[in-house]
Amino acid sequence: MSPRRASCLVCGPGPVDEAILGGRLRQCLACGFAWTVGAADPTPDLYDDTYFGGGGYEDYFLPGPRRFEASRRLRWLRSTVRPQSLLEVGPAGGFFLEAARRCGIDVYGVEVSAAATRYARDRLNLPVQQGNFESATLPERVDAVCAFHVLEHVTDPWQFLCAARAALRPGGALVLEVPNIASAAARLLGEQWPGLQPEYHRWHFTPGSLAHLVTMAGFRVLRQDTTVFRYYMPLRYQLRHAHRLLPSDWSATRSLRLVHPRQGDLVRLVARATDGE
Numbered sequence: 001m002s003p004r005r006a007s008c009l010v011c012g013p014g015p016v017d018e019a020i021l022g023g024r025l026r027q028c029l030a031c032g033f034a035w036t037v038g039a040a041d042p043t044p045d046l047y048d049d050t051y052f053g054g055g056g057y058e059d060y061f062l063p064g065p066r067r068f069e070a071s072r073r074l075r076w077l078r079s080t081v082r083p084q085s086l087l088e089v090g091p092a093g094g095f096f097l098e099a100a101r102r103c104g105i106d107v108y109g110v111e112v113s114a115a116a117t118r119y120a121r122d123r124l125n126l127p128v129q130q131g132n133f134e135s136a137t138l139p140e141r142v143d144a145v146c147a148f149h150v151l152e153h154v155t156d157p158w159q160f161l162c163a164a165r166a167a168l169r170p171g172g173a174l175v176l177e178v179p180n181i182a183s184a185a186a187r188l189l190g191e192q193w194p195g196l197q198p199e200y201h202r203w204h205f206t207p208g209s210l211a212h213l214v215t216m217a218g219f220r221v222l223r224q225d226t227t228v229f230r231y232y233m234p235l236r237y238q239l240r241h242a243h244r245l246l247p248s249d250w251s252a253t254r255s256l257r258l259v260h261p262r263q264g265d266l267v268r269l270v271a272r273a274t275d276g277e
């Protein structure tokens with residue numbers, strides 16, 4: 001449980017890390033990046049119907065909220081880059097790909113879950129292949145690789161970012177979103193923070209450690225900020241749950257804003273592959 005000299009995935013060897021949250025995680029004291037102790041390798045079995053259907057993700061295939069979330073993500077992305085082709089890793093039901101296709105973007109998905117792949121292919125008629133992105137054979141290079149809530153699950157984030165670079169055309173864009181363990185709510189709620197999920201999340205990013213990792217992997221960060229969970233909830237849902245959501249956001253951030261430079265629950269960034277510069 002005491003601090004020790006170890007190796008941080010982001011900083012490399014040398015920095016001190018310490019146990020946090022009852023020893024479930026260890027955190028690098030230099031960059032704030034944390035990792036789950038004894039995390040299991042992600043396998044298709046881990047992301048079966050239980051994950052998408054009953055593990056707190058029961059709304060994964062609810063078209064209303066997912067289409068709202070997808071439209072917000074796409075608008076944010078397109079305010080920074082304008083891809084003609086896009087690959088999403090971990091598209092789940094496929095609602096972001098659906099929104100992107102509706103904007104005239106050529107889309108493709110790689111999804112580890114068989115249940116989610118079936119939904120995206122059969123219900124939304126999307127070109128999604130089931131499998132592991134890092135070892136997938138992809139049809140062609142794309143202008144943007146997107147991964148929302150994926151990097152915290154993967155076996156090796158370096159390997160993932162290397163595969164993302166290989167999938168991109170020179171100068172292509174990487175778009176990521178992950179939970180922010182340095183958020184005001186994470187610090188306030190500790191193990192009760194909904195973004196933690198150590199049973200699924202191996203890696204726990206801060207805005208700084210995510211930007212550093214991406215930069216070291218050969219990308220230049222064009223844009224980065226954070227949002228609170230409420231940002232992705234349709235207004236009628238926010239209003240219905242306002243009595244619960246607003247006080248918790250206020251106590252965590254002292255603000256009712258949906259987007260913050262660093263304090264929100266989710267950190268997102270757009271970065272450009274530097275081989276195009």
Ligand SMILES: [Zn+2]
Nearest residue numbers: 008011028031
């Ligand atoms: Zn570190």
